[in-house]
Amino acid sequence: MNAEILSVTGLTRIFGGLTAVRDVNMTVHAGEVVGLIGPNGAGKTTLFNMLGGSLPPSSGRIRFDGADCTGEPSHVMGQRGVSRTFQITSVFPSLSALDNVRSAAYRTTKAGWGASVFRTAAYRREEADLHRRSMETLAFCDLDHRADILADALSYGEQRRLEIAIALAAQPRLLLLDEPAAGMNPEEGQRLVEMIRRIRASGVTVLLVEHHMRVVAAVCDRLFVLDHGVKIAEGPPAQVLNDPEVIRVYLGRETVDA
Numbered sequence: 001m002n003a004e005i006l007s008v009t010g011l012t013r014i015f016g017g018l019t020a021v022r023d024v025n026m027t028v029h030a031g032e033v034v035g036l037i038g039p040n041g042a043g044k045t046t047l048f049n050m051l052g053g054s055l056p057p058s059s060g061r062i063r064f065d066g067a068d069c070t071g072e073p074s075h076v077m078g079q080r081g082v083s084r085t086f087q088i089t090s091v092f093p094s095l096s097a098l099d100n101v102r103s104a105a106y107r108t109t110k111a112g113w114g115a116s117v118f119r120t121a122a123y124r125r126e127e128a129d130l131h132r133r134s135m136e137t138l139a140f141c142d143l144d145h146r147a148d149i150l151a152d153a154l155s156y157g158e159q160r161r162l163e164i165a166i167a168l169a170a171q172p173r174l175l176l177l178d179e180p181a182a183g184m185n186p187e188e189g190q191r192l193v194e195m196i197r198r199i200r201a202s203g204v205t206v207l208l209v210e211h212h213m214r215v216v217a218a219v220c221d222r223l224f225v226l227d228h229g230v231k232i233a234e235g236p237p238a239q240v241l242n243d244p245e246v247i248r249v250y251l252g253r254e255t256v257d258a
């Protein structure tokens, strides 16, 4: 088994009188695709928000890549190598697919303000590099033929893939995907599965929240199940998806179509 990249111990988040996430322990190894599932309101998004740095935990610890990063804000988590997508699409609708990816990739470049104003050789090299990397990221997400199309004019499935491309442009080591298959038809779901496999093969660890069990079963190495903020099961999909307690609290109510 690969080294641990993410570990969460005793993670808890309280909103007023409601404990949305309660004392969760979780370990993710480098190179895994791990699914986080559970019924609506189970605490999946709250847990994701804490991992991505947009919500501080009430208690507990988060370790990423050997460092304690509990409560660090999202831009610091981003610098550490954690990147995420959102349930609601976060693309800029009036920018082309390429410019959406390029603006995310830009944050990884080194040439400063002065270099861009004076268009130094270093700046021009970096611009060319940025363009090349952005096109590679689009190609990786099957969108290079749509590079110049405004994000708004892309199909729904393409917009969801663009969102992943934007997150990948930050060159993360851990990618958090929040319901990437939501609203997708079966063909788009299958494309997504293939894309997540490519992401894993490229060396990026993936943690995803997802309700489409066909996608989850096809792509995840392991699953964690939350119910009312508590982890109730973990293990390989074949084991977890046949767990009577998981079926009782969750799968009994879900559609399995992707």
Ligand SMILES: Nc1ncnc2c1ncn2[C@@H]1O[C@H](COP(=O)(O)OP(=O)(O)OP(=O)(O)O)[C@@H](O)[C@H]1O
Pocket (backbone or CB within 6 Å): 015, 018, 020, 038, 039, 040, 041, 042, 043, 044, 045, 046, 047
């Ligand atoms: N900012 C907040 N303030 C108060 N309560 C919140 C807040 N965010 C989430 N909650 C509550 O915490 C609980 C967990 O919500 P969360 O969105 O994390 O669940 P979820 O598993 O992601 O659900 P879904 O599958 O519907 O997205 C819910 O009862 C929700 O109403």
